[in-house]
Amino acid sequence: xxxxxxxxxxxxxxxxxxxxxxxxxxxxxxxxxxxxxxxxxxxxxxxxxxxxxxxxxxxxxxxxxxxxxxxxxxxxxxxxxxxxxxxxxxxxxxxxxxxxxxxxxxxxxxxxxxxxxxxxxxxxxxxxxxxxxxxxxxxxxxxxxxxxxxxxxxxxxxxxxxxxxxxxxxxxxxxxxxxxxxxxxxxxxxxxxxxxxxxxxxxxxxxxxxxxxxxxxxxxxxxxxxxxxxxxxxxxxxxxxxxxxxxxxxxxxxxxxxxxxxxxxxxxxxxxxxxxxxxx
Amino acid sequence: xxxxxxxxxxxxxxxxxxxxxxxxxxxxxxxxxxxxxxxxxxxxxxxxxxxxxxxxxxxxxxxxxxxxxxxxxxxxxxxxxxxxxxxxxxxxxxxxxxxxxxxxxxxxxxxxxxxxxxxxxxxxxxxxxxxxxxxxxxxxxxxxxxxxxxxxxxxxxxxxxxxxxxxxxxxxxxxxxxxxxxxxxxxxxxxxxxxxxxxxxxxxx
Numbered sequence: 001x002x003x004x005x006x007x008x009x010x011x012x013x014x015x016x017x018x019x020x021x022x023x024x025x026x027x028x029x030x031x032x033x034x035x036x037x038x039x040x041x042x043x044x045x046x047x048x049x050x051x052x053x054x055x056x057x058x059x060x061x062x063x064x065x066x067x068x069x070x071x072x073x074x075x076x077x078x079x080x081x082x083x084x085x086x087x088x089x090x091x092x093x094x095x096x097x098x099x100x101x102x103x104x105x106x107x108x109x110x111x112x113x114x115x116x117x118x119x120x121x122x123x124x125x126x127x128x129x130x131x132x133x134x135x136x137x138x139x140x141x142x143x144x145x146x147x148x149x150x151x152x153x154x155x156x157x158x159x160x161x162x163x164x165x166x167x168x169x170x171x172x173x174x175x176x177x178x179x180x181x182x183x184x185x186x187x188x189x190x191x192x193x194x195x196x197x198x199x200x201x202x203x204x205x206x207x208x209x210x211x212x213x214x215x216x217x218x219x220x221x222x223x224x225x226x227x228x229x230x231x232x233x234x235x236x237x238x239x240x241x242x243x244x245x246x247x248x249x250x251x252x253x254x255x256x257x258x259x260x261x262x263x264x265x266x267x268x269x270x271x272x273x274x275x276x277x278x279x280x
Numbered sequence: 281x282x283x284x285x286x287x288x289x290x291x292x293x294x295x296x297x298x299x300x301x302x303x304x305x306x307x308x309x310x311x312x313x314x315x316x317x318x319x320x321x322x323x324x325x326x327x328x329x330x331x332x333x334x335x336x337x338x339x340x341x342x343x344x345x346x347x348x349x350x351x352x353x354x355x356x357x358x359x360x361x362x363x364x365x366x367x368x369x370x371x372x373x374x375x376x377x378x379x380x381x382x383x384x385x386x387x388x389x390x391x392x393x394x395x396x397x398x399x400x401x402x403x404x405x406x407x408x409x410x411x412x413x414x415x416x417x418x419x420x421x422x423x424x425x426x427x428x429x430x431x432x433x434x435x436x437x438x439x440x441x442x443x444x445x446x447x448x449x450x451x452x453x454x455x456x457x458x459x460x461x462x463x464x465x466x467x468x469x470x471x472x473x474x475x476x477x478x479x480x481x482x483x484x485x
Contacts, residue, residue, distance in 0.1 A: 002445055003402040003422060040469055045402055071297055076424060076467050093291055098467065121290060121327050123398055123426045195398060226396045249396055279402040279422040 003279040005045035005250035008257045015061035033068045042264040051081030070096025103128040104171040117193025127194040131167040131182035132202045142179025159184045174202035190223045201231040208234025216246030236270040282306040283318025287335040289325035298466040312344040320355035320483035323362035329370040355483035358460030384433040391446040398428045407441045412482040423463035
């Protein structure tokens with residue numbers, strides 16, 4: 001039986017892991033390669049690096065991090081953050097990334113998904129979707145003009161928010177609204193060739209209140225490609241709900257593993273006892 | 281030396297890195313002359329079956345494989361596409377011919393509601409017997425998979441392992457000097473490294 005996956009995510013800035021990981025006997029709590037190796041020992045199913053390096057000059061550092069990690073960790077490795085072009089994708093895959101996750105650049109240039117999938121295969125193109133619940137307060141700021149100017153009018157009609165929409169896509173780390181419906185966007189990126197979706201609830205991210213299960217289930221059941229749930233996991237029950245109620249194929253979690261509240265193995269044992277198929 | 285065949289299909293660097301990590305001498309090449317010097321050949325790769333066959337043909341690699349694997353009986357390890365290609369044909373984008381080393385064909389998953397495609401993640405490999413490649417790897421061990429097509433073997437005697445994803449598909453084939461797996465040992469953590477090490481030891485037999 002296909003196991004549900006547990007994926008630790010490491011935020012990497014200038015080649016260092018921020019929110020250092022409290023592993024016992026770790027020589028360097030900020031070294032992404034060493035932390036990835038520890039997660040491998042704990043039976044993490046994949047590793048994700050999120051590059052949050054701000055300065056353009058230092059962006060190349062992640063390439064070295066990926067290269068070093070791929071020499072010592074033989075697990076699927078996904079890299080996200082700041083990927084804008086086909087060359088960015090190629091550079092990461094060449095040094096050993098298995099998948100890249102594209103977020104803002106996919107919204108601004110949906111052809112990047114299509115081109116990436118054609119060149120490298122759908123299996124390495126993950127589209128990251130940051131979504132928020134739509135509140136009463138109407139959002140005036142949308143990408144409608146941008147899409148029309150770019151000649152993406154047809155795409156716009158396919159993804160725009162309507163009266164039924166419940167969740168909106170945000171870009172730039174959850175700061176900018178787009179006027180795009182998250183469920184429609186998920187179906188659209190699948191059609192463009194995405195191989196997987198990494199869905200983050202920006203309302204829940206960092207709250208430790210659990211995943212937005214309604215959002216997760218709606219997106220997961222509207223596409224045929226696997227869905228990774230993210231944003232809000234604070235305890236093991238939340239992971240369990242992500243799989244059962246949220247219908248996720250994988251869960252991504254950062255802080256609950258970083259601060260050693262739980263090890264990945266503990267999480268897997270908990271899930272196994274509750275009847276979730278996991279690799280142990 | 282293990283020769284890893286480069287034919288422009290996906291990330292084959294990780295297979296080389298895995299052998300290097302294990303301290304096993306290996307090289308990547310697309311040249312038949314270079315690859316002839318290897319004592320064993322590995323054919324990795326992900327992507328489309330038709331593209332793979334035309335890329336291999338373009339570089340004279342199908343002849344090389346037939347000479348080295350079928351005539352000279354050198355050890356072969358096929359990974360992912362390297363398993364699918366050993367069959368007679370694939371139904372990916374119309375009918376495509378494969379190497380025809382084992383009878384059977386490659387078909388697309390046709391799954392009930394709720395199953396995601398690609399089949400991506402860790403799944404159990406149920407072996408049917410003993411083989412040096414699965415030394416200290418019990419039946420039911422999880423390996424990492426990524427694929428949308430699967431092989432359906434007609435010659436059941438060569439089907440060494442199966443995996444369940446809505447259907448029981450062939451996840452490992454063993455036929456004399458030919459071993460092929462649908463999963464990615466180079467992405468299956470420590471157990472995958474053990475499998476690759478087992479392949480190396482077996483290839484020296």
